[in-house]
Amino acid sequence: MSTSDDETTTDRTGPLHGLRVVEVGQLLAGPFCGQLLGDLGADIVKLEDPGRGDPLRQWGRERPQGQSVWWSIVGRNKRSVTVNLRSPEGQDIARRLIADADIVVENFRPGTMERWGLGYEALRELNPGLVMVRVSGFGQDGPYAQRPGYGAIGEAMGGLRYVVGDPSTPPSRMGISIGDTLAAMFATIGALAALRERDASGRGQVVDSAIYEAVLGVMESLVPEWQLTGYQRERTGAVLPNIAPSNVYPTRDGIWMLIAANQDTVFARLAAAMGRPELATDERYATHVARGERQKELDDLIAAWTSTLDADDLEALLVEHAVPVGKIFRPVEMLADPHFRARRTITEVEHPVLGGVQMQNVFPRLSRTSGMIRWPGPALGEHTEEVLAELGMAPEEVAALRERGLA
Known part of the structure; x- marks a missing residue:
């Protein structure tokens, strides 16, 4: 385990301690939102498909001992519960969990949750204070809403890809999944804002975070420069034009x-x-x-x-x-740098298979109630019995679900 501050402080639970988040997304945008909330102390119950789990468990260029080191970061602080959301039994389990949750995070194509009986209108009947965070490529409405919307497409349509790279080459990518993570960050801000408003109204609401809009949100004055002056930003390599040196x-x-x-x-x-x-x-x-x-x-x-x-x-x-x-x-310079070391910007987290895994710590830092990394990404279904027992399900009920491939 690791704290983002003082190693002698072992009882920190983070500013979001007491919040329950049900995460039903996969790959990056939804799970990164869950990671951020979990880093700050929320209880993240991640629902995963039995047998397959989140595809991110298989991602990453290097997989030592068959383990995704990327998953060890994005899955950290989460409790993994396997449940087949395409089945009535799985949908019932999800509803029971969400009935007592503060936030549900999903990043499926719009309409998927509705097909499973888990749309916002149905869920708010169970839980009027629920904040439903919905991350998608193009948002929950509009003519493109039903299109597949990966982060790369959002980066392209949000204006980022056109300005990244050298002018002698085609538009470049950033080298990381920046569109997904930006959408997750905006989603996290929206979730916290919705919780703050709930304090006054007692009612939840939907947070609609579209990847292309999240990218556009950080594109500075790109649009009015064109609209007012006809100036189109172009790829400029390592410099910004007219900003020198x-x-x-x-x-x-x-x-x-x-x-x-x-x-x-x-x-x-x-x-x-x-x-x-x-x-x-x-x-x-x-x-x-x-x-x-x-x-x-x-x-x-x-x-x-x-x-x-x-x-x-x-x-x-x-x-x-x-x-x-x-x-x-x-990374080699980061791990050797004295400032990184002094602030514990990179911390070591014990992994049951890989041993000590060095990863980025919890950001930002809070002076009194800083977040912490309690455990790395868990094994698939590691917490199924634990979480379903909290719903009052007996071990034999869980075993029966597992036998049928539903948990």
Whole structure:
């Protein structure tokens, strides 16, 4: 087990302790929402199909000893219950669990839950205070609602894919499933907002988080730039046009360093670090607009300087001059970095098969009631007997369901 703060604090339960969440989603968007809520202390009961489970259990490039390390993160703090939601018995179990829940999270194609008798209108009859979080590609209504909507499609239609990559290549992807995780983050915010409103009204509601809208939500001023001025953002590689200097620069020992010194006062400090203080008052570089107009020229000048220094020396010099600088980290650098270690940004969680698994800790940190990782992603159906017993089901009832492939 791991806490996100003080190792001597073993009784932390998180700010959402006491909340019951039933998660019926799979793959990433719904389960990541469940992970975030579970990290902060909610009791996450994850319903999975018997025999198959969440497909995410099989995902990830590396699967040591047949285990998905990705699942160990996304499934952490959850209780796995196997139940066949396509059967009347499974649907009845889901209704009984949801009747006492605060939140239900699902990310199936719109209409799926309704076909199972688990739509919001039916569930709120059982539980008027229920908050139903629904994550989908295109939202719960509109002409595209019934389309399959993976995260990649949301990234494309939300505007992100077009602006990512080098201008000489086709649109690129981010290297992670950013569309799904953004939709999950917006879903989590919506769930917490709905719970806050429930405190006043006593009523639940639906949180409708569409992947393409979540992506669009972080696209800054992309739309009004086009609407008001006709400016279309294009792929620009490692830079943002007219924001200079802010780029990756080479060092003598072959390491790329990111330097962000586009503000006037910060650029002056960079110029001093370079031994070229006159650059800060040179009319070609003295202002934000001037530096933007000469972006490549300025980047070439800085790159010529950084190439004369080793990365560690460059970093130390720029830190001394209060210039934002950072190496391009991979896991090997993260695990060795003293700041990561001091804040326990990466923590070790004991896994029953893999032993100690190092993974990202719980974020954000709360000063009094921080969340914690209580266990990694569980085995399929690990908590079925435990959770169904809480519903009053006898062991022989659960065994009978298992024999029929329903649990």
